[in-house]
Amino acid sequence: MNSALRFAILLAALVFTWLAWSGLFKPLLLGLGVVAVSLTLWLSARMGLLRREVFALDLTPRMFGFWAGLLVDIVKSNFVVARIILSPSLPISPCMIRLQPPLPGQVGRATLANCITLTPSTVTVDAHRGVFLVHCLTRESARETLDSDIGERLHRALGDR
């Protein structure tokens, strides 16, 4: 995907968002929309969001598969944490683990860190220099996070980004 195509996709997404949210087609609002879309495109290009490694809108079927798997993980660990909170003895065994993510790129690491945080019972508290410091609610969740193949799945979905 070349850079002109990435620009066109972002432009289409922004125009659609503006029209869907305002729902009005008066000249003033359309003019404001043109200004807002141009400003956003310029800022995105200036921030480097249109570079191949960073651009997030080229969705592949594999990425959707990864999100679906993540959703299953989130639902499962939601039930685990809810049971822990509701049990009278509060059976937690908090611990910190150090995790070396199997991802070469910055985008992949950032995504993985956020996915780990999004799953209840694990929170990434530090991701400096590609080593994650993950706080886990129980020893079991720590063990599961260390054994999990979510990093490899993300690597397959994202490539070397």
Next chain:
Amino acid sequence: MSWLDWVSAVLATGGGLFVLVGGIGALRMPDLYTRMHASSLTDTLGSMLILLALALQAGVSLATLKLGAIGLFLLFTSPISSYALGNAALLSGHEPVGERLDGEGGE
């Protein structure tokens, strides 16, 4: 009430239960980092279920699109603010209770 209303009511009540459990957890947990786990409970399944119930009520419409946008936005921002909070607390010397397991391996 049609069956869609029933499904929607069940989803909304289930989401409300998860939100409530998260709130109770935020009070019961012993320190900041464990409270963050309880808070992420309300941010993920709680909001997802409630927004899904509302989307079922709205049907195929602009409101469903907006509900989806709200849900996606919450799912994208909640880990980022959790990370910012945990990282700021860690850098300021806030020590978590419990021990630190190092390395890939073991207990």
Next chain:
Amino acid sequence: MLTGAVVAIAVTMLLALVRALLGPSVYDRVLAVNMFGTKTVLLLAIVAFVAGRDDYLDLALAYALINFIGVLAVLEFFHQRKFGHVPQVANGSDLQPPENEATPSEREP
């Protein structure tokens, strides 16, 4: 039909306020305020349906945005103890991690 969800959200907002008052650290309070904000977003979305006014959904989205930016700003403030610190950002080159910064484990005594 939505009564259960509304009651649960309202009670959770109260619990979050209790946590914000109890503290003990400033980070606990920020966490509680963040929770309160997220619950406000959900409540606004429900109000949009109960009142039959779809424009409340726009308010909910705007509130989610403000809540997110607000929490980051407060954390940045407590980190720096002042606003106005400008990080070096130029054309996305901030994606490369600075080499001379210590990791937290190195900073610990």
